[in-house]
Amino acid sequence: MNKIWLVIKRExxxxxxxxxxxxxxxxxxxxxxxxxxxxxxxSATSTEKQKVAVSDSNGIFRNSFQSSDLITYEFPPDVNADxxxxxxxxxxxxxxxxxxxxxxxxxxxxxxxxxLDAEGKIKDQIxxxxxxxxxxxxxxxxxxxxxxxxxxxxxxxxxxxxxKQGTKTEKSNAALSYGIGYGSGFLIYITLxxxxxxxxxxxxxxxxxxxxxxxxxxxxPFQLMVGKILGIAAVGLTQLLIWIVLxxxxxxxxxxxxxxxxxxxxxxxxxxxxxxxxxxAAANFLNARDTFLSANWGLIIPCFLFYFIGGYxxxxxxxxxxxxxxxxxxxxxxxxxxxxxxxxxxxxxxxATAVGKPDAPISxxxxxxxxxxxxxxxxxxxxxxxxxxxxxxxxxxxxxxxxLTTMLAAKIYRTGILLYGKKVTLKEMGKWLFxxx
Amino acid sequence: xxILELQNLKKYYATQKAVDDISFSIPEGSIFGLLxxxxxxxxxxxxxxxxxxxxxxxxxxFDGKKFNPVDDIPKIGYMPEERGLYKKMKIGEQAxxxxxxxxxxxxDAMKKIKEWxxxxxxxxxxxxxxxxxxxxxxxxxxFVTTVLHNPKLLILDEPFSGLDPVNSNLxxxxxxxxxxxxxxxxFSTHRMEQVEEICGHIVLVNKGKKILDGTVSxxxxxxxxxxxxxxxxxxxxxxxxxxxxxxGSKDTFLNVKIKDGNKPVNVLEEFLNHKASIVSFNExxxxxxxxxxxxxxxxxxxxxxxLTN
Numbered sequence: 024m025n026k027i028w029l030v031i032k033r034e035x036x037x038x039x040x041x042x043x044x045x046x047x048x049x050x051x052x053x054x055x056x057x058x059x060x061x062x063x064x065x066s067a068t069s070t071e072k073q074k075v076a077v078s079d080s081n082g083i084f085r086n087s088f089q090s091s092d093l094i095t096y097e098f099p100p101d102v103n104a105d106x107x108x109x110x111x112x113x114x115x116x117x118x119x120x121x122x123x124x125x126x127x128x129x130x131x132x133x134x135x136x137x138x139l140d141a142e143g144k145i146k147d148q149i150x151x152x153x154x155x156x157x158x159x160x161x162x163x164x165x166x167x168x169x170x171x172x173x174x175x176x177x178x179x180x181x182x183x184x185x186x187k188q189g190t191k192t193e194k195s196n197a198a199l200s201y202g203i204g205y206g207s208g209f210l211i212y213i214t215l216x217x218x219x220x221x222x223x224x225x226x227x228x229x230x231x232x233x234x235x236x237x238x239x240x241x242x243x244p245f246q247l248m249v250g251k252i253l254g255i256a257a258v259g260l261t262q263l264l265i266w267i268v269l270x271x272x273x274x275x276x277x278x279x280x281x282x283x284x285x286x287x288x289x290x291x292x293x294x295x296x297x298x299x300x301x302x303x304a305a306a307n308f309l310n311a312r313d314t315f316l317s318a319n320w321g322l323i324i325p326c327f328l329f330y331f332i333g334g335y336x337x338x339x340x341x342x343x344x345x346x347x348x349x350x351x352x353x354x355x356x357x358x359x360x361x362x363x364x365x366x367x368x369x370x371x372x373x374x375a376t377a378v379g380k381p382d383a384p385i386s387x388x389x390x391x392x393x394x395x396x397x398x399x400x401x402x403x404x405x406x407x408x409x410x411x412x413x414x415x416x417x418x419x420x421x422x423x424x425x426x427l428t429t430m431l432a433a434k435i436y437r438t439g440i441l442l443y444g445k446k447v448t449l450k451e452m453g454k455w456l457f458x459x460x
Numbered sequence: 461x462x463i464l465e466l467q468n469l470k471k472y473y474a475t476q477k478a479v480d481d482i483s484f485s486i487p488e489g490s491i492f493g494l495l496x497x498x499x500x501x502x503x504x505x506x507x508x509x510x511x512x513x514x515x516x517x518x519x520x521x522f523d524g525k526k527f528n529p530v531d532d533i534p535k536i537g538y539m540p541e542e543r544g545l546y547k548k549m550k551i552g553e554q555a556x557x558x559x560x561x562x563x564x565x566x567x568d569a570m571k572k573i574k575e576w577x578x579x580x581x582x583x584x585x586x587x588x589x590x591x592x593x594x595x596x597x598x599x600x601x602x603f604v605t606t607v608l609h610n611p612k613l614l615i616l617d618e619p620f621s622g623l624d625p626v627n628s629n630l631x632x633x634x635x636x637x638x639x640x641x642x643x644x645x646x647f648s649t650h651r652m653e654q655v656e657e658i659c660g661h662i663v664l665v666n667k668g669k670k671i672l673d674g675t676v677s678x679x680x681x682x683x684x685x686x687x688x689x690x691x692x693x694x695x696x697x698x699x700x701x702x703x704x705x706x707x708g709s710k711d712t713f714l715n716v717k718i719k720d721g722n723k724p725v726n727v728l729e730e731f732l733n734h735k736a737s738i739v740s741f742n743e744x745x746x747x748x749x750x751x752x753x754x755x756x757x758x759x760x761x762x763x764x765x766x767l768t769n
Contacts, residue, residue, distance in 0.1 A: 228547075234544040237602075441507075
């Protein structure tokens with residue numbers, strides 16, 4: 024036990040002092056934040072303004088189309104499908120006289136794709152015009168119609184979804200649980216690869232530096248392997264902890280973007296007239312923060328830590344086994360890693376389903392089987408309706424799973440770490456598994 | 461008293477008998493040579509003695525008791541042929557880590573490391589990384605880390621490979637000193653001139669079996685061929701001899717092999733009768749290298765006996 028501790032200590036201290044650790048710990052969150060800002064920036068600036076020429080021989084649509092910030096509609100008389108480009112329009116909308124007969128269709132002509140978003144908005148305008156037409160035919164006054172059309176329904180009420188389980192009611196927010204589920208599942212997916220590969224490279228390094236045999240003559244191979252795995256786990260936790268601290272710091276810094284007055288004002292406004300009526304930036308921020316805090320963090324954070332560590336332990340031993348059989352050629356590692364990386368990637372695919380449908384059979388099964396449970400269960404938990412027994416079964420099977428993989432991997436590791444100059448096949452590794460010590 | 465005794469050790473791999481029924485014992489305080497060609501089973505044997513492998517059958521007794529890796533490993537120092545160090549770790553920390561793995565306390569380890577570093581003039585290396593060392597310097601460090609914990613049994617597998625003559629001598633001297641202080645040393649190599657120089661006792665293994673066992677002088681005696689090297693002022697004229705035959709000549713020396721039933725004195729008499737002026741007369745003992753090659757090749761010529769049974 025004392026020797027495992029020595030191995031852990033060495034693993035931890037040499038890695039944490041390493042330059043790449045310090046860089047990746049600080050740079051990765053910055054990279055993520057930069058990525059989020061960059062994608063927000065591009066999606067905000069990349070929407071082009073469209074100017075659409077409408078040919079409407081009946082004149083029915085002329086009065087109904089309303090130009091918006093992004094799309095302006097004009098009804099020039101002398102523009103057709105051939106010359107709209109020269110006249111400075113990005114698209115030409117041709118509405119034939121008998122559009123409702125089904126013989127002819129309304130055509131939107133452009134030189135390049137307008138995008139689904141713009142297409143949808145133009146169709147909304149057409150639909151609204153047809154509806155208005157129908158109201159007017161039934162003698163509804165134009166003024167009344169306009170006032171009805173100007174109602175902004177979303178501003179008139181607050182909307183909450185509530186999940187009721189027995190006596191316990193919880194606020195539910197589908198988008199939030201989707202986001203947290205996807206985020207934590209993805210984080211576990213990435214860290215499995217990062218730290219798994221670190222274990223593998225560490226084992227390969229010991230084998231190739233030829234220090235393995237020196238060490239093995241003082242400690243048992245199992246102690247060396249477990250020490251390395253736990254040491255790197257400690258490094259991973261340290262990194263995670265630093266990230267959490269950074270996130271908390273950054274979010275408290277982001278609060279200071281708004282003056283205390285503005286926040287206070289927004290708070291009183293929220294309480295007097297409801298969040299919906301208040302659309303200042305400070306209020307939006309407060310709402311977002313309230314929604315964020317409404318998630319069941321008391322369950323999510325302990326579960327995340329458990330699956331983060333459990334998933335790592337489950338796969339790390341397997342990565343160690345692969346590292347132990349690789350010789351000088353790193354290409355060998357690629358081939359041998361495939362059986363390990365496949366289930367991880369498959370888990371990620373199941374997770375993409377599980378965040379949307381946490382109760383689908385594939386999500387339930389995926390979150391119970393230890394191969395995929397660390398990633399898939401984390402996608403389900405934020406939804407708030409995973410039965411407790413499922414979480415317990417999933418956790419127990421993950422614990423049993425990593426004990427099993429560690430024992431099996433140790434058998435391969437023990438032989439592989441001392442074997443030089445021989446290319447090992449998966450079949451041979453299989454034989455080592457069933458050999459008694 | 462024997463510090464290490466092996467009884468009928470066997471270790472079979474799927475495709476070969478790496479160690480096939482080997483027994484020998486090593487007297488305490490001796491320098492013991494474990495010899496054999498590549499693939500003879502030396503490394504497997506050493507790995508069993510160091511507790512890395514368990515034998516399939518047979519027994520190992522260490523220091524009078526049944527060998528128990530957990531308790532006995534701190535008393536053994538092993539420098540394997542496939543050796544190395546952590547390339548990016550500082551030298552001082554590395555030595556400290558390896559010593560602690562052998563069960564030394566941090567304090568004791570520090571004291572010992574400083575002693576050895578001073579002895580090998582390595583004090584200024586403490587904060588260097590192995591990457592920054594030359595190969596010979598790395599070898600010295602490797603040797604130091606092997607002997608730091610004062611092992612009772614020191615196992616060195618090809619300890620001089622890659623060392624220049626100066627560092628070779630430095631380490632050789634340390635080996636002799638350790639032996640004088642009671643450390644038993646197993647020295648595994650296939651470089652015979654080193655064995656003759658260093659070892660008192662040898663065992664030769666080939667294809668998993670022991671084929672020779674004894675002190676160096678005893679083995680050489682067993683294989684002597686009664687050849688003498690005779691030196692002259694000038695070579696005598698040839699004559700028919702009944703006591704010897706000439707098996708070689710160089711400059712003013714003749715190598716003669718004594719025929720059965722004769723003694724050296726008969727040879728000398730015969731030469732003197734022919735008025736030869738002899739200046740020297742020495743027995744030529746076979747070198748271990750000759751014995752090694754002869755023994756290994758003899759076995760090669762009869763490989764079928766082994767495979768059929």
